[in-house]
Amino acid sequence: MSKIKDAFWAVRNWFKKINSKITDFLVNHKMGFLVHWPDWFKALIFLAPALILLSIFIFYPIVNAFKLVIYEGYNQTDNTITGYTVFGNFITVLNEDNFLLPSSHTQSSVMINTLIIVLISVPISILLSLLIAVALNSIKPLRNFFQTIYFLPYVTNSIAIGLVFAYMFKSGDSGLINRMLGWFGIDPIAWVSNWNNNGVIIGPTFWAAMSVLIIYGVWQAMAFKIMVFLTSIQGIDKQYYQAAEIDGTPKRRIFSKITIPLISPMIFYIIITSMIGAFKTYESVIAIFGDSGAPAGATYTLKTIVFYIYDYLNNSTPGNLSLAAASSIILFAFILVLTLIQMQISKKRVHY
Amino acid sequence: MKNIYFKRYRRQELISLIFDFLAIIAYITIFLMFFRMIKLPLGEGGNVDLGALAYPQVYQWTFGEIKSETVNTVLTLMALFLVVAIPMFVIGVKKLKNGLIYDVDLPMTWAKFFQALISLLLVNPISFVIKLISTFTLLRVVKDYGFIGFIKNIPSRIKQLFEKKPKEEKEPEEEDEDTIRLKKNISRQNFRKLSRMFFTYMFLVLIALFIMIPFYWMVIASLMTYYESSVNPNPSLFLLFSDTQWINYKTVLQELNFGLYIKNTVIVALVSTAGTIITTILAAYAFAKIQFKGRETLFSILIMTMMVPGEIFIITNFITVSGNGFGWIAMGTGNNHYFLAMTIPFMTSISYIFFLRQSFKQVPDSLYRAARVDGCSDFKYLTRVMIPIASPIIFTITILNILGAWNAFIWPRLITSTGGTEGQQYWLISVALRDASFNVPGGDRIMYNLQIAASALVTVPLIIIFLVFRKYIMNGIGRSGTKG
Numbered sequence: 001m002s003k004i005k006d007a008f009w010a011v012r013n014w015f016k017k018i019n020s021k022i023t024d025f026l027v028n029h030k031m032g033f034l035v036h037w038p039d040w041f042k043a044l045i046f047l048a049p050a051l052i053l054l055s056i057f058i059f060y061p062i063v064n065a066f067k068l069v070i071y072e073g074y075n076q077t078d079n080t081i082t083g084y085t086v087f088g089n090f091i092t093v094l095n096e097d098n099f100l101l102p103s104s105h106t107q108s109s110v111m112i113n114t115l116i117i118v119l120i121s122v123p124i125s126i127l128l129s130l131l132i133a134v135a136l137n138s139i140k141p142l143r144n145f146f147q148t149i150y151f152l153p154y155v156t157n158s159i160a161i162g163l164v165f166a167y168m169f170k171s172g173d174s175g176l177i178n179r180m181l182g183w184f185g186i187d188p189i190a191w192v193s194n195w196n197n198n199g200v201i202i203g204p205t206f207w208a209a210m211s212v213l214i215i216y217g218v219w220q221a222m223a224f225k226i227m228v229f230l231t232s233i234q235g236i237d238k239q240y241y242q243a244a245e246i247d248g249t250p251k252r253r254i255f256s257k258i259t260i261p262l263i264s265p266m267i268f269y270i271i272i273t274s275m276i277g278a279f280k281t282y283e284s285v286i287a288i289f290g291d292s293g294a295p296a297g298a299t300y301t302l303k304t305i306v307f308y309i310y311d312y313l314n315n316s317t318p319g320n321l322s323l324a325a326a327s328s329i330i331l332f333a334f335i336l337v338l339t340l341i342q343m344q345i346s347k348k349r350v351h352y
Numbered sequence: 353m354k355n356i357y358f359k360r361y362r363r364q365e366l367i368s369l370i371f372d373f374l375a376i377i378a379y380i381t382i383f384l385m386f387f388r389m390i391k392l393p394l395g396e397g398g399n400v401d402l403g404a405l406a407y408p409q410v411y412q413w414t415f416g417e418i419k420s421e422t423v424n425t426v427l428t429l430m431a432l433f434l435v436v437a438i439p440m441f442v443i444g445v446k447k448l449k450n451g452l453i454y455d456v457d458l459p460m461t462w463a464k465f466f467q468a469l470i471s472l473l474l475v476n477p478i479s480f481v482i483k484l485i486s487t488f489t490l491l492r493v494v495k496d497y498g499f500i501g502f503i504k505n506i507p508s509r510i511k512q513l514f515e516k517k518p519k520e521e522k523e524p525e526e527e528d529e530d531t532i533r534l535k536k537n538i539s540r541q542n543f544r545k546l547s548r549m550f551f552t553y554m555f556l557v558l559i560a561l562f563i564m565i566p567f568y569w570m571v572i573a574s575l576m577t578y579y580e581s582s583v584n585p586n587p588s589l590f591l592l593f594s595d596t597q598w599i600n601y602k603t604v605l606q607e608l609n610f611g612l613y614i615k616n617t618v619i620v621a622l623v624s625t626a627g628t629i630i631t632t633i634l635a636a637y638a639f640a641k642i643q644f645k646g647r648e649t650l651f652s653i654l655i656m657t658m659m660v661p662g663e664i665f666i667i668t669n670f671i672t673v674s675g676n677g678f679g680w681i682a683m684g685t686g687n688n689h690y691f692l693a694m695t696i697p698f699m700t701s702i703s704y705i706f707f708l709r710q711s712f713k714q715v716p717d718s719l720y721r722a723a724r725v726d727g728c729s730d731f732k733y734l735t736r737v738m739i740p741i742a743s744p745i746i747f748t749i750t751i752l753n754i755l756g757a758w759n760a761f762i763w764p765r766l767i768t769s770t771g772g773t774e775g776q777q778y779w780l781i782s783v784a785l786r787d788a789s790f791n792v793p794g795g796d797r798i799m800y801n802l803q804i805a806a807s808a809l810v811t812v813p814l815i816i817i818f819l820v821f822r823k824y825i826m827n828g829i830g831r832s833g834t835k836g
Contacts, residue, residue, distance in 0.1 A: 051635070057669055060668065065664045146556050149560045152564075159782045163804065167804055174587055179589075
């Protein structure tokens with residue numbers, strides 16, 4: 001055993017000796033950079049795998065999106081174009097039926113749908129999760145238990161739960177939600193599908209279908225917000241509360257004058273990020289209403305901006321990729337504006 | 353003296369945990385054994401007859417014939433046992449690892465007693481007996497008497513119960529107005545506090561119901577018959593054990609090919625996660641520790657691209673992986689390499705680089721310099737020092753990335769939709785959930801029981817992973833603030 005060890009060490013020492021000799025030789029002949037790599041070279045080696053992937057799949061696509069947008073009639077299969085245009089693709093997208101403006105009064109447009117989701121589901125989910133976070137903060141026993149339950153929606157698969165929501169909101173008496181409404185004496189509502197008396201599919205009303213989307217959005221989005229609000233409330237210095245308690249301040253005043261102002265930077269951050277998230281709504285629509293983006297038989301559409309982009313992508317007519325690029329740049333513009341607002345205000349730090 | 357009993361308690365606890373573990377293995381074995389027994393009903397021509405799923409059947413068992421109702425009852429029981437036994441076991445292991453003698457008190461003794469009762473309900477008599485014994489060992493730690501003392505005390509306790517407490521005759525105190533007002537105030541405040549507590553808990557329970565109802569209904573609906581789930585206008589909100597249709601899961605796994613889709617997803621998740629971990633660790637190390645020109649500029653460029661919506665990438669990536677680029681998806685001409693197209697674009701992540709860099713930066717630079725003086729190369733320093741220090745965060749990233757890959761939908765769907773039936777063989781589960789046909793054979797009504805069973809198959813592993821690694825996942829998401 002010891003002989004093997006000795007042999008091993010001998011070989012090792014021999015290698016080391018040769019190594020150091022080569023190093024000395026190279027350093028003496030002004031080729032030290034081959035042995036002692038300069039920092040930038042080392043960094044390059046460490047960064048190479050990530051940078052190669054990033055430049056192919058992140059940086060190049062960003063540049064290419066702006067390139068695609070000026071192509072006219074780009075054909076993906078043979079990589080040819082018919083011409084160039086500056087704003088042509090944007091104009092086509094904006095003039096498209098139901099993108100910006102609904103084509104008739106029975107219709108809804110992609111932009112209106114997205115704005116409805118952003119402007120209704122974001123305030124509801126923020127208010128609710130703020131209330132929940134305050135309530136959670138005020139209790140001690142079972143707090144962890146509730147926190148775990150409230151966080152569950154975050155880790156679930158949005159397609160799977162979307163299908164469950166579509167099933168729960170099934171029209172007629174058999175849907176779970178309609179049965180629960182029945183306990184309170186409310187007539188069943190046609191949420192996601194509707195038939196008239198002759199058995200012909202006519203589709204539910206726009207707001208019934210939209211409210212399913214909004215309820216699902218709120219259900220999904222609350223988890224993250226509750227967690228962020230709770231951690232920032234717990235980070236508030238206890239002295240403020242003690243001072244308020246000594247003064248006999250009522251709870252409502254403590255909430256509005258201490259808690260809200262002190263976590264206002266966090267609230268603002270959440271407002272912006274969740275607005276961005278709501279702009280990107282896609283999977284909930286496709287999980288509940290399928291590829292058509294509307295209930296069967298409906299005269300309106302529930303598509304969102306992202307849904308529109310993927311519609312272009314799935315349809316391989318020449319020129320469609322440019323239109324997809326144009327609409328995704330429009331989406332990017334919205335997000336950019338929101339992010340810039342956030343950066344401006346967080347510089348000033350919102351307080352009071 | 354107390355210490356001796358506490359040590360004895362720990363020994364007993366260890367033994368009972370071993371038996372709990374054996375019981376869990378037994379439940380799993382029984383569950384799998386009975387689940388394998390289920391046979392899909394065959395129609396004419398040897399194809400599976402989806403219309404006959406709900407009919408009661410008789411299966412072959414090594415011990416003779418067995419009715420499908422019995423099989424369903426056993427499967428439901430085992431599933432319930434597992435739901436109770438595994439968390440109890442995990443909590444028990446944690447308590448055994450971190451338990452101190454100072455934690456022992458009367459409530460803990462009671463908790464042990466209830467655990468013993470639960471073990472009895474789980475048909476685990478050995479654990480029950482050992483836990484009962486350890487209850488009395490705990491009693492010895494808390495109070496001075498053990499089992500015999502407890503028995504001896506019983507008569508006197510019963511006496512105490514029946515003996516009427518002598519009424520304390522109070523002298524009516526002389527109270528002035530101030531005291532009365534103060535007392536009223538205090539009782540009013542107490543009432544207000546209690547009612548506020550009550551409403552807080554009511555509110556929290558209501559919200560918890562709102563969150564949990566979809567999960568409950570998913571589990572119940574996935575075990576219904578087709579008639580009950582899709583046709584019956586008045587489906588029941590609960591199921592009897594014998595009415596649970598575990599055959600739905602078997603159908604989804606075998607006939608609707610979800611076994612294959614789950615395998616695909618696991619492969620994609622593991623490969624892309626391995627790639628992500630390697631590239632992000634290397635890049636984060638370079639950004640955190642190696643000095644080079646333009647480091648901050650490069651890093652802020654990376655951060656800036658984080659706000660670009662994913663749709664912009666997907667449009668070009670679709671061109672990149674198809675015929676004119678790498679040719680991984682051939683769109684009908686040539687060979688397809690769906691797995692390459694599904695994993696390689698996701699083998700790095702800017703948010704994880706950002707996240708890891710933060711934790712690498714917390715390691716003091718002096719450690720790095722000392723290692724360099726001792727002749728440690730950068731790579732060695734990374735693997736021997738940095739990775740062990742940052743291992744909790746690397747673990748968090750791993751879990752978050754696996755969860756993300758499990759839920760991936762848009763890109764895999766786009767990729768596989770170009771390939772027709774060959775593409776279907778490479779579906780990931782989310783894609784299959786949306787695009788597989790759950791319709792009644794020959795009709796256009798959806799078999800909701802099968803669809804929801806497939807949803808449950810996707811959701812249950814996620815929930816298990818979340819509950820097991822809750823701390824890591826919540827910390828990770830709280831700190832990085834980005835969606836997986």
